[in-house]
Amino acid sequence: MDKKWIPEKFESSIYSLWEKSGFFNPDNLPKTKNKKFVVAIPPPNITGSLHMGHALNATTQDIIVRYHRMKGDKTLWIPGTDHAGIATQNVVEKELAKQGTTRKDLGREKFLEKVWEWREKYGNLILSQFKKLGVSCDWSRNRFTLDKKYSQAVTTTFIHYYKKGYIYRGPRIVNWCPRCETAISDIEVKYQKEKTNLWYIKYPLKNPINSFTYITVATTRPETMLGDTAIAVNPKDKRYKDLIGEKVIVPLVNREIPIISHPLIDPEFGTGAVKITPAHDLTDWKIAKQCGLEAINVIGPKAKITEKGGKYNGLTVKQAREQIIEDLKKLNLLEKQEEYIHNLSICDRCHTPIEPQISLQWFVKMDKLSKPAIKVISKNKIKFLPKRYKRIALNWLKNIEDWCISRQLWWGHRLPVWFCLNGKDKNCFVVSPKKPEKCPKCQATEFKQSDDVLDTWFSSALWPFAALGWPEKTKDLKRFYPTDFVATAQDIIYLWIVRMIFSSLEFLKKIPFKTVYVHPTILNIEGKRMSKSLKTGVDPLGLIQEYGADATRLGLILNLSRETQAIRFNPSSLVGARNFTNKVYNISRFIALQQNKAPKEIKINYKKLSLADKWILSRLTKLIISTDKNIRKYELGRASREIYEFAWHEFADWYIEISKVQMKKEQLKEQTINVLYYVLENLLKLLHPFAPFVTEKIWQDIFKEKEPYLFIARWPKPIKKYVNNKAEKEFLKIKQKASEEKSPSGKIDFSLFLKK
Secondary structure (H helix, E strand, O other): OOOOOOHHHHHHHHHHHHHHHOOOOHHHOOOOOOOEEEEEOOOOEOOOOOOHHHHHHHHHHHHHHHHHHHOOOEEEEEOEEEOOHHHHHHHHHHHHHHOOOOHHHHOHHHHHHHHHHHHHHHOOHHHHHHHHHOOOOOHHHOEEOOOHHHHHHHHHHHHHHHHOOOEEEEEEEEEEEOOOOEEEOHHHEEEEEEEEEEEEEEEEEEEEEOOEEEEEEEEOOHHHHHHOOEEEEOOOOHHHOOOOOOEEEEOOOOEEEEEEEOOOOOOOOOOOEEEEOOOOOHHHHHHHHHHOOOOOOOEOOOOEEOHHHHHHOOOEHHHHHHHHHHHHHHOOOEEEEEEEEEEEEEEOOOOOEOOOEEEEEEEEOOHHHHHHHHHHHHOOOOEEEOOHHHHHHHHHHHOOOOEEOEEOOOOOOEOOEEEEOOOOOOOOEEEOOOOOOOOOOOOOOOEEEOOOEEOHHHHHOOHHHHOOOOOOOOHHHHHHOOOOEEEEEHHHHHHHHHHHHHHHHHHOOOOOOOEEEEEOEEEOOOOOEOOOOOOOOOOHHHHHHHHOHHHHHHHHHOOOOOOOOEEEOOOOHHHHHHHHHHHHHHHHHHHHHHOOOOOOOOOOOHHHOOHHHHHHHHHHHHHHHHHHHHHHOOOHHHHHHHHHHHHHHHHHHHHHHHHHHHOOOHHHHHHHHHHHHHHHHHHHHHHOOOOHHHHHHHHHHHOOOOOOOHHHOOOOOOOHHHOOHHHHHHHHHHHHHHHHOOOOOOOOOHHHHHOO
C-alpha cells in the first residue's frame, strides 16, 4: 500500500476502474438476484454546474444505489440531463449579447443551431462533475430530454391529453417575465426584499353613506389601479359592514366598481380595504373568478401600459407609477404614503420584476388527473420521507389549479399544434405530430406550427418512464419499471414529484416509484440559502479538490437527519471527515504490514478468541445489523455516524492497540490477524457506500484476489453467534480500569486485556 491516502492522486483512476469494469450497467452484474432496484436521477439542467444541493442529492442516491448493488440486486441508476428551456435560452442569449446580437436578429432556426452548439460543448459538464463525486450511474443509458425518442414521448403525451379533452387554450393569469417575454413556472419566480412605499389612495363613493364619502385603500402598485374592478374587505371587518354592496369610482379612469367582501382579505394590511385587480395579481384573480368580476389587462407583455390604461397608454410601469401619483396628488386623492418593505417577485433567470397578467396560453385540466394521484398517496402506495411531505403533496393536489404548459420561448419541445393559414379564423388549428396535409375543419392546406414550446416540467413529468424508452414497449421499460426510489428537494415536490405520479398513473397505470426521500436544504454557516449570484454559496468541486470526494460526501451525510429540514453547512466540518478517511487508510495499512495480503480464507476459531476479539466481533456484528436497518429506513446520517464511531473509537483506538500486544504472543498472533482482516473487510463494505474511493483503493491493495471489486462485493451478513453482551460488559470494565490507570504521559496499558 502507498504510505498515504492522497485523494487527488487516486480518485480519477479508481473511477476509471469502475467504469471499465462495466458493472454500473446492471446487465453486466455478476451474481445478481432477480430482484431489481431502480433509481432515475433528478436530471440536472444542462446550464448547471455542481452545487451543494446537487452534491447532497447525488450522494444520498449513490449511497442507496451502492448498498443495493452490494446486496446483489439488479441495480440500475439512470442518468440524464434536462434541456431547461428558459435557463438555457437565457444563457445563450447572454453569450449573443456579448457578440452584439440577439436571438431575434438570428431568427429561430439559426438561434436553435447556436443553442445546440452550446449544449454539445457544455451540456454534459455537470455529469462529469458528478463523476468526481463518485456517482455510480449506468452511463450507457444516459438520457437527454430533447433527444429524438424522448421528444416522441412528449408529443405523444400532448396529443393524448388533447384527445381526452384535458388540454385547452384560453386566457388566464400567469407569471409573466417582460424581459424573457414568456410565462414562467412558480419555481422560476424568486423573491427579494424591496424598499418601496405604501400609497393610501381615496376611492370616492358613488353614493356617500353617513360619514363615508370615500374609502381608502393601501397599495404598493398604484399603476395597477387602472385595471381595478372591485374593492374588497374581510366579511368580519365591522368597520366596513355598511359599505359592502356599495359602488365606488376608480380615480383617473372614472370606472364604477363594487365593494365586496372576501375571507382572503387581511384586515390588518393597510386600511383593511384592498383594491382588486384580477388581471395583475394571482390572489385577485382567484377572488374575481369566485365573485364574477371582470379582468382588465392594463400592463402589456413588455411591462408597458396598454390602451386600456387611457392616457397612460405606452408608458413603462415605472413612468406610469410616477405620473399616477402626481395626478392623484393634484386631485387630492392621495391620503398619504409611507415607507414599506415587501417581497418583490422577480424572474430567477434575468432578475426582472414579474408582471402577472392575463395571457392566452395552453393549459392542462387537472381535476381528473389529480384524483388517482390523491388516491395512491392517501393509501400510502408511495412512501414520503419525512412523512410530513405526504400532507404537502396531498394539499397541493386537492387545491390544484389548471397547469399552464406553454412558454413563449424557442428552445424546448415545440407544441405539436398547427395553425391554419386560411386568413379567416386565427384560432383554427390541428393537433398532430407532423404537419397535416389538410385541415379537417376548414380544408386549408397551408399551416404554421405554434411558436410556443412546452413548460420544461411537462417533459420532466415523464422522466422515470420516458427515460426507459416509453412510449415504445422497450425491454428496459418491462424489466425496470416502476422505479423504486427518488431523492428530491422540498421545493419541487409539487412541480415535479406529484406530476410524475399523475403522469405515470395516466399512461402506465403504475406508480412511478415506491419511496420519495426529501432531503434537507443546504444553508451556509449563517443560515442563508446558498446562492452563487449572492456569493453565499460553497463550491463542492472546490471542496473535493481540497478535501477529497469521500470527505465531501461524509461532511454532508454525517450531519444528516431524516427529520431535519435544513442543514447549516460549515466547510471546516470536512477537516474531521478528511481525518477520518486518513484514519481508515492508516488502519488498513497497519493491518497490511502484519500480513501483506488478506488470508484467502479467514478462519476464526471462536473458542480460542481473546476477550478483545470477542468484544470487537460483537460490536462489528451489531454494526452490520444496525447499518443495514438504518440504510433501509433512509437514516443515512445515523448509519454513517455509527460507522465512524466504530471505526475510529472502537476499532482504531482500542482493538488495534490491543492487537499489537496480542500479536507479540505467538499463540495469539494468527488468530489476531484473522480477526483484524475479518473486521477490516466488513468495515470497508459497510463504509463503501458513504466513502467509495478510499474503501475501493484499500480493497484493491488488500482484498483484490478475494473479490476483484469492492463496489460489487457482497454486503456483510451478520454472524449472530458473534453477538456477546457478556464479553462487551467485561471488556468495558477493563477499559474503564485501563483508562483510570493510564500513565502520567497519558499512555494506556493495553496488556491489561490479556490478564486473566
